[in-house]
Amino acid sequence: MTTTKETRANRYLNPYLGGVLLGLVLLSANFISGRGLGASGAVKSVIAFTIEKADRNAAGKMPFLNEYAESHSGNPLKTWLVFQMLGVVVGGFLSGALAGRLKLKVEHSPGITSRRRLIFALAGGILFGFGSQLGRGCTSGSALSGMAVLSLGGFVTMMAIFGTAFMLAYFFRKNWI
């Protein structure tokens, strides 16, 4: 019998195989739709949609969302990224279900409380969301997809994301190790 640690680790794909598969998914997106993958843009679509429904004038007062609404005529939810992200949730769920990983829980290092983990998750989400709009895309849309098409901006954003996280890792070590 293998140890728990090994059986758990073995349930995941080999990372290099996972990378090739992810690369092929990204390649398909480029070949089929002429664009890369993304994530944060779908959240932005939902926000644009909600604000438009709630108060037409509010959207008009926000040039950032207004510009977005103008470039996506019709329903702001009917965008490529929204359909793609719905797929991500389905795909992630199916993979987790088949591997026996479906479980409602707060995952955190044994050294910290769930409450602390959730506070940092919220703060991290806020920063990531904000940064993804400023940087015109997140790890998927800007860094990964940008690198595949050799975009200078994609490489710069990738280095800024990973470089900053490495530099700050020391200060947040208690949360992870």
Add this chain to the structure above:
Amino acid sequence: MGPLAPNEIISEDTNFLLAFFIGIAFGWVLESSGFSSSRKLAGVFYGYDAVVLKVFFTAAITAMLGLLFMSLFGWIDLNLVYINPTYLTSAIVGGVVMGAGFIMGGFCPGTSFCGAAIGKIDAMVFIGGLFIGIYGFAFTYGWWEKLYLAKYLGEPKVSEVLGLSDGVFGLLLILVALAMFAVAEWAEKKFPREAY
């Protein structure tokens, strides 16, 4: 031939349907590689689990090489493929803010949806944060507009900027990635990983 949708070989609705299937594959690969776990994702920054680095760079290289070869064979017109524009200042500042969000939150947007899909409450809270952050940016856009639009360089390719052909740059990127993979394998042995 490719890309299919911009060449109007497939309709807009078919494109959206395929986006859903591409998303399923995307979510599947992320989750089965372990990207639904914040502790696995953050591991790369402490050396105990470098799955992010391995998957991310292998994927970038695979897609880059695929596009270069498909273009060489005349299967895809890269002029019709979206190239991310480069606004240098916001690419850096936005990346720095995202990096801080990554080490604090343990997810990026795509991986947080995978985590939430299998029941990670921390991922759901992270997604809540994304909504606040994106709304916050849109709400305060006036303050950042100058920064957002500064140093626009068009859509330069990194290979052009370095004065290399796409092929030579691709080869160099592969060599850099192999060197990083070697460091990653070494680090994973050096820094123990607990069972999680």
